[in-house]
Amino acid sequence: MLQPADSQERVNDFVIKLANVNGTGSASANTLLVKSIFRMGVPVMGKNYFPSNIQGLPTWYEIRVSRDGYVARSGRVDIMVAMNAETYAKDLKEVSPGGYLIYDSTWPRPALLKRDDITIFGMPFARMCNETFQGVRARILLKNIMYAGALAALLDIDLDIMRTMLGETYGRKRDLLDSNVRALEMGYAYAKEHFACPLPLRIAPMNKTADYIMIDGNTAAALGCLYAGATVGVWYPITPSTSLMDAFKALCQKWRVDPVTGKRNYVIIQAEDELAALGAVLGASWNGARAFTPTSGPGISLMNELIGLAYYAEIPAVIFDVQRVGPSTGMPTRTQQCDILLAAYASHGDTRHVLLFPNSPEECFYLSVQAFDLAERLQTPVFVMSDLDIGMNDWMCPVLKWDDSYRPDRGKVLSKEEIERLDKFYRFLDKDGDGIPYRTLPGVHPKGAYFTRGSGHSQFGTYTEDSTEYQIVLDRLKRKFDTAKKLVPSAVFEGRNEHDLGIVSIGSCDGAVREALDLLKRRGIRADYMRVRAFPFGEEVEEFLAAHSLVFVVEQNRDAQLRSLLTLETSVDKAKLRSILHYSGLPIPSSVVVDGVLAGLGEPVERFADVSAGRA
Amino acid sequence: MSFIPKPKVAHPSLPKNELGLTRRDYEGVMSTLCAGCGHDSVTAAIIEAVWGLSIRPEQVVKLSGIGCSSKTTAYFVSGGHGFNSVHGRMPSIATGAIAANKDLYYIGVSGDGDTLSIGFGQFAHAIRRNINMLYIIENNGVYGLTKGQFSASADIGSKTKRGEENLQPPIDPVVAGLTLGAGFVARSFSGDKQQLVPLIQAGLKYKGFALIDVLSPCVTFNDHEGSTKSYRFVREHYDEVVHADFVPPAQEITIQYSPGEAIPVTMHDGSRIVLRKLDERYDPTRRGKAYNYLRDRLAKGEYVTGLIYIDEKGRDFHEVNGTTDTPINQLPYEVLTPGAAALEQIMSRYR
Numbered sequence: 001m002l003q004p005a006d007s008q009e010r011v012n013d014f015v016i017k018l019a020n021v022n023g024t025g026s027a028s029a030n031t032l033l034v035k036s037i038f039r040m041g042v043p044v045m046g047k048n049y050f051p052s053n054i055q056g057l058p059t060w061y062e063i064r065v066s067r068d069g070y071v072a073r074s075g076r077v078d079i080m081v082a083m084n085a086e087t088y089a090k091d092l093k094e095v096s097p098g099g100y101l102i103y104d105s106t107w108p109r110p111a112l113l114k115r116d117d118i119t120i121f122g123m124p125f126a127r128m129c130n131e132t133f134q135g136v137r138a139r140i141l142l143k144n145i146m147y148a149g150a151l152a153a154l155l156d157i158d159l160d161i162m163r164t165m166l167g168e169t170y171g172r173k174r175d176l177l178d179s180n181v182r183a184l185e186m187g188y189a190y191a192k193e194h195f196a197c198p199l200p201l202r203i204a205p206m207n208k209t210a211d212y213i214m215i216d217g218n219t220a221a222a223l224g225c226l227y228a229g230a231t232v233g234v235w236y237p238i239t240p241s242t243s244l245m246d247a248f249k250a251l252c253q254k255w256r257v258d259p260v261t262g263k264r265n266y267v268i269i270q271a272e273d274e275l276a277a278l279g280a281v282l283g284a285s286w287n288g289a290r291a292f293t294p295t296s297g298p299g300i301s302l303m304n305e306l307i308g309l310a311y312y313a314e315i316p317a318v319i320f321d322v323q324r325v326g327p328s329t330g331m332p333t334r335t336q337q338c339d340i341l342l343a344a345y346a347s348h349g350d351t352r353h354v355l356l357f358p359n360s361p362e363e364c365f366y367l368s369v370q371a372f373d374l375a376e377r378l379q380t381p382v383f384v385m386s387d388l389d390i391g392m393n394d395w396m397c398p399v400l401k402w403d404d405s406y407r408p409d410r411g412k413v414l415s416k417e418e419i420e421r422l423d424k425f426y427r428f429l430d431k432d433g434d435g436i437p438y439r440t441l442p443g444v445h446p447k448g449a450y451f452t453r454g455s456g457h458s459q460f461g462t463y464t465e466d467s468t469e470y471q472i473v474l475d476r477l478k479r480k481f482d483t484a485k486k487l488v489p490s491a492v493f494e495g496r497n498e499h500d501l502g503i504v505s506i507g508s509c510d511g512a513v514r515e516a517l518d519l520l521k522r523r524g525i526r527a528d529y530m531r532v533r534a535f536p537f538g539e540e541v542e543e544f545l546a547a548h549s550l551v552f553v554v555e556q557n558r559d560a561q562l563r564s565l566l567t568l569e570t571s572v573d574k575a576k577l578r579s580i581l582h583y584s585g586l587p588i589p590s591s592v593v594v595d596g597v598l599a600g601l602g603e604p605v606e607r608f609a610d611v612s613a614g615r616a
Numbered sequence: 617m618s619f620i621p622k623p624k625v626a627h628p629s630l631p632k633n634e635l636g637l638t639r640r641d642y643e644g645v646m647s648t649l650c651a652g653c654g655h656d657s658v659t660a661a662i663i664e665a666v667w668g669l670s671i672r673p674e675q676v677v678k679l680s681g682i683g684c685s686s687k688t689t690a691y692f693v694s695g696g697h698g699f700n701s702v703h704g705r706m707p708s709i710a711t712g713a714i715a716a717n718k719d720l721y722y723i724g725v726s727g728d729g730d731t732l733s734i735g736f737g738q739f740a741h742a743i744r745r746n747i748n749m750l751y752i753i754e755n756n757g758v759y760g761l762t763k764g765q766f767s768a769s770a771d772i773g774s775k776t777k778r779g780e781e782n783l784q785p786p787i788d789p790v791v792a793g794l795t796l797g798a799g800f801v802a803r804s805f806s807g808d809k810q811q812l813v814p815l816i817q818a819g820l821k822y823k824g825f826a827l828i829d830v831l832s833p834c835v836t837f838n839d840h841e842g843s844t845k846s847y848r849f850v851r852e853h854y855d856e857v858v859h860a861d862f863v864p865p866a867q868e869i870t871i872q873y874s875p876g877e878a879i880p881v882t883m884h885d886g887s888r889i890v891l892r893k894l895d896e897r898y899d900p901t902r903r904g905k906a907y908n909y910l911r912d913r914l915a916k917g918e919y920v921t922g923l924i925y926i927d928e929k930g931r932d933f934h935e936v937n938g939t940t941d942t943p944i945n946q947l948p949y950e951v952l953t954p955g956a957a958a959l960e961q962i963m964s965r966y967r
């Protein structure tokens with residue numbers, strides 16, 4: 001029997017990485033593993049690094065088991081399941097010293113034995129499948145379930161939970177269920193027989209996932225749209241936002257079909273491009289429906305024209321930007337936070353937009369609902385700035401809850417009776433001093449009719465080329481943006497004025513920063529932390545920046561977009577903002593934050609292995 | 617543009633429609649287009665048509681893009697909401713508006729630049745989705761606001777004011793509409809109110825995408841010798857092939873048409889369009905034949921006008937979608953939210 005190279009016991013705290021070929025069905029095996037660990041009550045993170053391709057290119061899945069509940073990547077790999085011959089060499093290199101590599105020994109790879117600081121397990125997955133199962137496709141698919149079985153033995157994952165999960169997946173498809181269970185058990189038995197099971201890295205049941213779910217951000221955002229009462233969804237398919245509309249559609253088919261007539265209480269339109277998608281959203285919002293469009297960076301680029309129209313003509317819209325790697329087509333299946341500046345100032349002329357930055361699927365749900373309320377309250381486009389990491393990966397988050405007393409804030413929309421009582425209706429007049437005018441909907445009352453235009457208009461709604469009339473409206477729009485500061489969700493803090501050192505981050509960086517704070521604390525470095533949740537920045541952001549002499553700004557893009565926005569939109573001294581940037585396309589690991597802070601403070605840096613991140 | 621303000625008081629003897637409203641109640645703000653612009657005649661025809669149908673002004677939604685034609689939505693039915701959007705994007709705005717409330721009358725006014733160049737994609741897809749709207753193209757073959765460049769509808773050999781000749785073939789919106797599958801395709805001339813008004817009425821009542829291409833000469837940039845979109849050229853080269861009369865639901869068909877000549881077509885709401893064929897061989901219910909006829913006549917430099925094609929049985933956007941009867945912008949939140957208990961149920965999937 002092979003003995004592990006390093007027998008240091010690490011229960012519920014390690015990283016498994018699975019190297020596969022896309023289109024071979026590995027996703028179901030990897031989900032099976034993550035979900036089984038989750039059901040054992042152990043906090044777990046699963047991230048999928050997949051190619052922009054249908055079949056045949058390398059794909060990786062990373063599972064981090066974290067008894068402390070850390071949700072980010074750690075920057076290390078303890079167990080590599082190397083199922084892709086094409087990436088063997090790279091995958092081998094990535095394993096942290098003392099780690100393990102499992103590979104398909106149907107084809108022996110003596111070159112793999114070059115590393116003596118890790119333990120290598122060979123298992124003849126292909127041969128076993130070929131001998132047991134019929135059909136090329138089945139043999140390929142079941143190899144994956146077989147390695148899941150082997151891992152169950154090596155890591156002490158509850159096999160009954162895995163069987164139950166397979167039952168949930170294949171239910172009535174008896175043949176499929178049988179072959180999957182068989183593959184699972186064969187992998188398990190082989191590992192038990194040939195290796196010292198379990199490894200010192202193993203899973204032990206905990207009770208830390210009881211009130212949690214595993215859900216991806218796009219699904220959670222779609223749920224948010226459903227509960228916000230959105231009735232019109234329009235989109236042009238684009239990775240990584242497509243699954244948001246897929247989820248919305250599925251939810252509508254279940255929850256929005258009239259039980260008596262069978263008719264739909266929603267409209268979903270697949271548009272011809274992103275311009276048309278936003279155009280239809282504006283038409284629907286203008287006409288009183290809650291409407292949204294999910295897209296990604298390239299879609300936002302196309303939408304710029306209509307974003308400006310919505311801003312100036314004051315039409316609500318909810319735009320989900322599930323950010324991916326740019327510029328241009330970039331890397332469509334990799335993650336970044338690279339549209340912050342694009343979205344903040346989208347379109348020509350003086351425009352500024354309301355942005356919300358969820359840090360997780362949980363916030364995708366709640367902030368989606370808030371986005372609709374804000375869009376209608378402020379009569380302007382609101383962007384939900386998610387990203388591929390949040391949008392497409394299953395995250396462990398608290399069970400989503402709903403308060404039935406919620407009612408949508410439809411903003412200042414005049415009813416028929418209210419219009420009737422008016423002497424005359426003026427669309428763009430600031431009656432309340434908050435910069436937000438009143439609006440009316442078509443079809444309600446002839447006295448409420450007005451002419452919407454993207455061309456110069458006066459506060460009374462008439463066409464104008466008069467300088468003063470034009471400026472009155474433009475200045476009011478600025479006041480409206482000031483009002484937005486008070487309405488958007490405030491930043492989240494971990495310590496406010498306790499230390500001189502501050503860390504600021506945004507969205508999906510949150511998990512990595514929170515873990516880094518703990519790791520830094522162990523080294524005697526303490527910092528206050530602020531996670532910005534919206535643009536425009538509220539007073540609390542200004543205060544936090546003022547209260548710290550040195551502030552690290554952590555974000556996932558090359559050009560320090562959040563830092564730029566902070567310097568443009570607050571009075572902070574630019575010199576005290578230091579960037580920690582991660583823009584490899586893979587989610588930011590906590591090690592990058594730790595290293596960045598240490599380097600910035602002139603402390604010695606302990607670099608973690610982070611080959612895959614291609615850190616700059 | 618004219619600068620004489622309209623009198624605020626309507627004369628008591630002005631004729632009233634079924635709602636007791638006069639034509640004045642369907643007017644908009646004063647046009648700022650050039651005196652003699654064909655577009656102003658189209659505006660007048662729209663006012664006449666909507667008044668004649670006794671549609672409440674607030675039930676009219678006016679949509680447009682950018683260009684001289686798109687400005688005109690401000691010049692009719694002030695009691696209805698207007699949306700002068702951005703260049704070429706009116707069809708998508710209309711799509712969303714119609715999605716939100718299917719019970720209003722949607723009139724899109726566009727131009728040849730707005731529809732056939734920058735907005736051609738959206739135009740095509742609005743037809744494909746068969747959204748229930750009247751889409752009027754005020755077609756003059758020229759970009760007016762930027763001072764006289766050829767548009768995509770300019771004919772080969774047509775000349776600019778300065779004598780420059782257009783060498784590229786035109787995109788004909790009627791041919792495009794026919795081939796893209798529009799169920800109501802008409803062409804008219806801004807100078808022929810008798811033909812245009814009933815066509816607009818029929819288009820408004822048609823359930824689906826109704827396209828009317830209106831040859832509407834630009835007096836400033838395209839009304840000269842050598843232009844194929846001038847008043848004179850259009851008058852000399854246009855030929856009505858099928859005349860459409862609109863008959864409201866409750867009304868008897870009183871005008872006598874000889875059998876074989878008159879084709880009554882019943883619309884969704886029970887109103888009818890009575891088609892009078894002016895060319896024996898023509899059949900406006902056969903798309904392929906209509907296309908061939910049109911193409912042959914176009915090759916001869918002739919504009920075929922009238923209701924060129926109609927298919928009243930097509931399913932509009934909402935029928936295809938299976939949308940509920942209540943306009944979805946009027947569904948109460950209680951109907952839209954699944955509630956907290958349902959969320960708990962949904963959550964079990966993710967445990």
